[in-house]
Amino acid sequence: MTVLVIYNPVCGDRSAKALFDDYVLPLLAEHKITPDKVIATESSGHAGKIVADFLASAGDQQEPVSVVLGSGDGTLHELINELNNTPTTKPLPRIHLALVPAGTANALYSSLYPPSPSDDPIQYKLKSVRAFASGAHRSVPLNLAVNVISPPRAAPPAKAPAPQVSISAVVASTALHASILHDSEALRAEDPTMGRFKTAAMQNITRWYYASVKLFPRTGAGLVEVYDPTVGAFVPHEESSEDEPIVDLVGPFAYFLSTLNVDRLEPAFRITPKAKEGSEAESGHAAALDLVLVRPMSDPTYTMDSEEARKAFSEKTVAVLTAAYQDGGHIALRYAEDGSITTEGDGPLVVEYVRCGGWEWDPDDTDERAHFVCADGDILTIPASGKARCTAATPMNDKTGFALYA
Numbered sequence: 001m002t003v004l005v006i007y008n009p010v011c012g013d014r015s016a017k018a019l020f021d022d023y024v025l026p027l028l029a030e031h032k033i034t035p036d037k038v039i040a041t042e043s044s045g046h047a048g049k050i051v052a053d054f055l056a057s058a059g060d061q062q063e064p065v066s067v068v069l070g071s072g073d074g075t076l077h078e079l080i081n082e083l084n085n086t087p088t089t090k091p092l093p094r095i096h097l098a099l100v101p102a103g104t105a106n107a108l109y110s111s112l113y114p115p116s117p118s119d120d121p122i123q124y125k126l127k128s129v130r131a132f133a134s135g136a137h138r139s140v141p142l143n144l145a146v147n148v149i150s151p152p153r154a155a156p157p158a159k160a161p162a163p164q165v166s167i168s169a170v171v172a173s174t175a176l177h178a179s180i181l182h183d184s185e186a187l188r189a190e191d192p193t194m195g196r197f198k199t200a201a202m203q204n205i206t207r208w209y210y211a212s213v214k215l216f217p218r219t220g221a222g223l224v225e226v227y228d229p230t231v232g233a234f235v236p237h238e239e240s241s242e243d244e245p246i247v248d249l250v251g252p253f254a255y256f257l258s259t260l261n262v263d264r265l266e267p268a269f270r271i272t273p274k275a276k277e278g279s280e281a282e283s284g285h286a287a288a289l290d291l292v293l294v295r296p297m298s299d300p301t302y303t304m305d306s307e308e309a310r311k312a313f314s315e316k317t318v319a320v321l322t323a324a325y326q327d328g329g330h331i332a333l334r335y336a337e338d339g340s341i342t343t344e345g346d347g348p349l350v351v352e353y354v355r356c357g358g359w360e361w362d363p364d365d366t367d368e369r370a371h372f373v374c375a376d377g378d379i380l381t382i383p384a385s386g387k388a389r390c391t392a393a394t395p396m397n398d399k400t401g402f403a404l405y406a
């Protein structure tokens with residue numbers, strides 16, 4: 001078996017090297033596992049190049065590869081995209097990942113292993129690599145989302161530029177979350193903690209984003225679904241029918257974020273709290289995106305867009321985000337008649353929590369910030385008159401794609 005050990009020495013609080021030297025490499029040695037390579041990444045994109053170069057050097061002798069990866073979600077995103085963009089003549093073998101959470105947010109790891117206050121901090125970080133090393137493990141296949149950023153169609157004979165493609169394994173978003181990720185990168189040097197996401201959130205909390213949106217059902221489900229807290233389950237979306245399954249939505253949007261493989265984006269931020277129940281194994285359907293959106297128009301006191309209306313509504317967006325930190329409580333929030341937010345009664349839901357196979361976001365040309373798309377922290381920009389489409393995909397078979405040791 002091929003084992004590559006890769007860690008990003010600058011992610012999170014920059015402790016990955018010490019974690020690997022002191023704990024991860026000794027744990028592998030204890031289990032008589034000798035890695036084929038141990039490499040610290042030297043730049044953005046390096047992790048994927050290490051794996052791609054290794055596979056290229058292995059020629060036709062392609063056996064499954066295990067990668068012990070010490071990083072956050074961004075480095076994994078780069079690894080997946082580098083491999084996806086590397087031209088090959090044959091399908092790549094399945095990459096099995098033992099994750100060591102060394103990044104800032106570690107969404108995938110904390111969803112795989114929801115943290116508990118009684119966890120020993122070091123032993124908690126070694127759970128996936130210990131499962132791999134001991135041989136007593138599950139293999140959790142990763143679903144992926146294909147994000148395509150398309151320029152407008154060119155009038156013949158002109159050829160439109162090629163679309164930009166980015167694969168995400170954790171999150172694809174627009175609106176507030178994409179703005180937060182866009183702005184928080186500039187804060188990384190001064191704040192290496194998750195605090196920089198909160199700072200960036202407050203900088204952007206009064207913005208609204210204008211776009212037309214289409215939601216597509218996932219394969220096998222037939223209809224777009226929406227979470228109904230009254231019954232505690234996803235039910236058919238009222239605008240999705242067998243004849244017309246695609247749901248059209250108009251903005252403005254305050255929040256628009258979809259996840260896959262995760263129910264949280266930080267250890268305590270459970271933004272799509274039912275996501276694990278929607279996994280393929282449990283539902284029998286193809287990969288799903290869990291999409292959380294907030295539209296100010298649902299507020300019974302909404303009349304028109306204005307600076308005051310945005311400022312007043314920002315308190316409701318804060319209430320949604322705060323409730324997401326309280327075990328995903330935002331999905332049960334409702335408006336009272338006076339527009340205040342409550343967990344009582346049967347007023348309109350504040351959050352629309354959708355389960356779908358894909359979405360299309362067509363931003364209003366005059367709304368510059370509505371052109372950002374975040375794919376696992378990577379910020380893509382939709383060109384003028386272009387649009388973004390995000391589609392969930394399951395691995396083709398169990399010989400290819402990515403899987404996690406758990």
Ligand SMILES: Nc1ncnc2c1ncn2[C@@H]1O[C@H](COP(=O)(O)OP(=O)(O)OP(=O)(O)O)[C@@H](O)[C@H]1O
Nearest residue numbers: 011012041042043044072073074075103104105106
């Ligand atoms: N040697 C290096 N020097 C500079 N940047 C690097 C190096 N190695 C990797 N990187 C970059 O570090 C960035 C941050 O890594 P990563 O996203 O894994 O951690 P994080 O942002 O701290 O955590 P998370 O994504 O979980 O919030 C990635 O964009 C990656 O390209």
